[in-house]
Amino acid sequence: MNIADYKKFDVINGTGLRHSIFTSGCQHHCKGCFNPLTWNFNYGTPYTQSFEDQVIRDLNIEYVRISGLSILGGEPFQNVDGLLGLVKRIKNECVGKDIWIWSGYTYEELITDDSRLALLSYCDVLIDGKFKLEQRNLKLTWRGSENQRVLDVQQSLSQGQAIGLGMF
Template sequence: MYIADYKRFDVINGRGLRHSIFTSGCTHHCKGCFNAATWNFNYGRPYTEELEEQIIGDLNMPDVHIAGLSILGGEPFQNVDGLLRLVSRVQSECSGKDIWVWSGYTFEEIVAEENKRELLTYCDVLVDGKFVLEQRNLKLKWRGSDNQRVIDVRESLRSGQAVLLPL
């Protein structure tokens, strides 16, 4: 797995002060994508154990309240194998931190595939759906087009249907 970027102290991608990782590789190729360079699966730098240790350490900074980790892309659900260990560690080693993930897949598409569903079970919030340029809306919180949803993953998995996160 390659990483396009890792941003510490991000206030744009989710609630609160967060750290964000941008995976490389995406086959959705949404027209107007803000991050088209990440379509290439070899863009950026290889994901390493050292970077993973840095992320875990950064999430556990003692004097700064970090709300959690945001995972964007590219397409995180096309990098499931590379992300499973990280999200598992965040859940077990980073008390009180949430995980937000952005995907061009819908909640329904993700839960229909076992490996994608496994990654989703570690996440708290899913922003789903492809970016649709014709539905772009710059007034939306945490998403770029009207078709995209901000989903409470835990409630959605419990109920078996997408439950929107109160904004």
């Protein structure tokens, strides 16, 4: 797995002050994608144990309150093997940090695949659905097109259906 970008102290991709990882590789190829460079699985730099350790340290810094980690792409769910260890570590080593994840897959598609469901189960918020240029709306929060949803993952998993995140 490659990392296209890592942004520390991000205030755009989720609530609060957070860090964001952009994975490389996406087979959706949405027309009008804001980040088409990340379609290439070889774009960026290789994901290493050293990078993972740095993310954990960055999430646990004490001089400022970091809310959590956002995982975008590319398509994170086409990089499950690389991300699963990281999200497990975050839940074990980063007390009180949430995980937001963006995907071109819908919640309903993700829960039908065991490996994708494993990654999803460690996340708190999912923004799902492919970007659709014909449904683009620049006034939406955390999503680019009307078909995309902001979902409470843990509530969705416990209730067996997609549950929106309150105010969005």
